[in-house]
Amino acid sequence: MxxxxxxxxxxxxxxxxxxxxxxxxxxxxxxxxxxxxxxxxxxxxxxxxxxxxxxxxxxxxxxxxxxxxxxxxxxxxxxxxxxxxxxxxxxxxxxxxxxxxRQLHRELAEGLVLERLTVPxxxxxxxxxxxxxxxxxxxxxxxxxxxxxxxxxxxxxxxxxxxxxxxxxxxxxxxxxxxxxxxxxxxxxxxxxxxxxxxxxxxxxxxxxxxxxxxxxxxxxxxxxGHADGICHLFVDASADLDQAIQVAIDSKTQYPAACNAIETLLIHDSIAPAFLSKAIPGFESAGVTLRGDPASQALGVKQAADDNDWQTEYLDLILAIRIVPDMDAAMAHIRRYGSRHTEAIITNDQASADRFLAAVDSAGVYQNCSTRFADGFRYGLGAExxxxxxxxxxxxxxxxxxxxxxRYRLRGQGHLAADFASGIRQFSHVDLPL
CATH class of the missing domain: 3.40.605.10 (Aldehyde Dehydrogenase; Chain A, domain 1)
Structure with missing residues (x-):
């Protein structure tokens, strides 16, 4: 300092x-x-x-x-x-x-009542x-x-x-x-x-x-x-609805690319990648997004190459890194390695896969079939953040x-002494009272 x-x-x-x-x-x-x-x-x-x-x-x-x-x-x-x-x-x-x-209201002993109240x-x-x-x-x-x-x-x-x-x-x-x-x-x-x-x-x-x-x-x-980075991911699973996946991906990147909840990396299951990218690439390009991909996605039409720096970069701009993965385990492994624990999303019609993704990915927000741009206090109904x-x-x-x-804990008593409880003269009751 x-x-x-x-x-x-x-x-x-x-x-x-x-x-x-x-x-x-x-x-x-x-x-x-x-x-x-x-x-x-x-x-x-x-x-x-x-x-x-x-x-x-x-x-x-x-x-x-x-x-x-x-x-x-x-x-x-x-x-x-x-x-x-x-x-x-x-x-x-x-x-x-x-x-x-009042989060806690408990009688510790007769006449000795504890409360826990929220304070600034x-x-x-x-x-x-x-x-x-x-x-x-x-x-x-x-x-x-x-x-x-x-x-x-x-x-x-x-x-x-x-x-x-x-x-x-x-x-x-x-x-x-x-x-x-x-x-x-x-x-x-x-x-x-x-x-x-x-x-x-x-x-x-x-x-x-x-x-x-x-x-x-x-x-x-x-x-x-706070958070240092907003490196958010969207994973397009094998069972994803193509049109829905494309719309959500474009919204997650372009609705406000300067926001920390915009996606920076798109992960795609290899079984759906050809069909997805054939439709998604023109959509991203028409929205002004520059795509950078791994060799597999380049083979399917992504023009620029991505390197390891791209997976760990918060662009805050109309730039998107793309990686094709063999399964959801590989997608989650990528997120664990490069993610910032901000917001991740999966597009899938397989509820078992969605449930597993939502349970296993350790980020502040984990979504199914919707844009990462919903990670916002106003949109959560918090009024602001x-x-x-x-x-x-x-x-x-x-x-x-x-x-x-x-x-803050507040305790009200009537001359109660800790020594009386230590000696056994008095006993704790620990009875929960209505909040």
Missing amino acids: SSVPQPSAELLQRAGAVRLAAVELGQTRDGERAQALEAMANGLSESAASIVAANQEDLERSAAEGLAPALMARLKLDDTKLKAAIAGLRKVAKLPDPLGN LGVVGVIFEARPDALIQISALAIRSGNGAILKGGSEARCTNEAVMKALQDGLKGSGVSPSALALLTTRQESLALLRLDGLVDLIIPRGSNELVRFIQDNTRIPVL VGISTQTLPPRGPVGLEGLVTY
């Missing part, structure tokens, strides 16, 4: 203010937090024109600087995307309260690249779950992020929830120093490149939630409100 600077006095003060606001926020009622989100949505709607104008400024500057096409696609926040983000924010406001849910994490720090709509999603989920949030977007989205944050905080001013619960960092120095705010920040969520995520994981003591986690410990997959709460 020697390359990470110590936080400045100003950053410590701002983080401390977020922490205090989060303590107050965590004690608010469900309706108060839902009302705050409606106020945030209204603030965004009232500032829509200035937000879109700020985004246009970012787009023009980034294009002149040669920003990668995948990042340009993520950077764009036009009126349509902004309205969708506002709709998502309002949906989060209507979700059930994630706080105060505290303060989340989120570092993201290019996507200003992520600022809206994360802010909404943080406030709804009673958490403060310190957010740092990429420099390419500086104008948009500042306009969005101003709108969110303006909306909060009349809501009863302190605008100080949200803070936006604007410099690289601040984002690096954020990694040293253990004690003030409870969770770091990186959303961006492999390099960004790895750097954060290696340079903070704060727990990190703070990110996608590919770790095996929970939360896993798209992380919504449930990923921003923890729990």
Whole structure:
């Protein structure tokens, strides 16, 4: 961590203010937090024109600087995307309260009652690249779950992020929830120093490149939630419906190729490969997809060769690697070796094969006969997501409100002493009570 600077006095003060606001926020009622989100949505709607104008400024500057096409696609926040983000924010406001849910209610002994209740994490720090709509999603989920949030977007989205944050905080001013619960960092120095705010920040969520995520994981003591790669696979099984398989494959690659849930590798059972590729290659080519294949798929019409680097590359672009495999075992072996535990799918009409694939493939999302692009918090009905986690410990997959709460044990007694139980004067009853 020697390359990470110590936080400045100003950053410590701002983080401390977020922490205090989060303590107050965590004690608010469900309706108060839902009302705050409606106020945030209204603030965004009232500032829509200035937000879109700020985004246009970012787009023009980034294009002149040669920003990668995948990042340009993520950077764009036009009126349509902004309205969708506002709709998502309002949906989060209507979700059930994630706080105060009693998960355990147990009488340990007469008059000694234990509860386990959901509570906020505290303060989340989120570092993201290019996507200003992520600022809206994360802010909404943080406030709804009673958490403060310190957010740092990429420099390419500086104008948009500042306009969005101003709108969110303006909306909060009349809501009863302190605008100080949200803070936006604007410099690289601040984002690096954020990694040293253990004690003030409870969770770091990186959303961006492999390099960004790895750097954060290696340079903070704060727990990190996220994924470094989104190398997703689609396996076309021997019994697949050809037309369905082609449609799902094209959607999984082209519907939004810059997303982490777009497929990067297509695996095809050798018995169906000739028929599939004869139809699929023209479809991919008409959609502008560059195909790179192993020797077997090249023999069936794929023009460019794939090498080992292609199997482990997250293109985030209209490029797709293709490999022909002899059976499902080989497909699953490929996924185990090269996958990032994000999202994998199988196209098959053999339910036994589908059940085996869904049970054996260890990824956050495993699908049958549908596009990998459904790996998304909004599409899961979570309202929004703070990110996608590919770790095996929970939360896993798209992380919504449930990923921003923890729990606390509360024990109420009447002068009970541990010594009485140790000596046998009193006995534990351990009777579960209604939740």
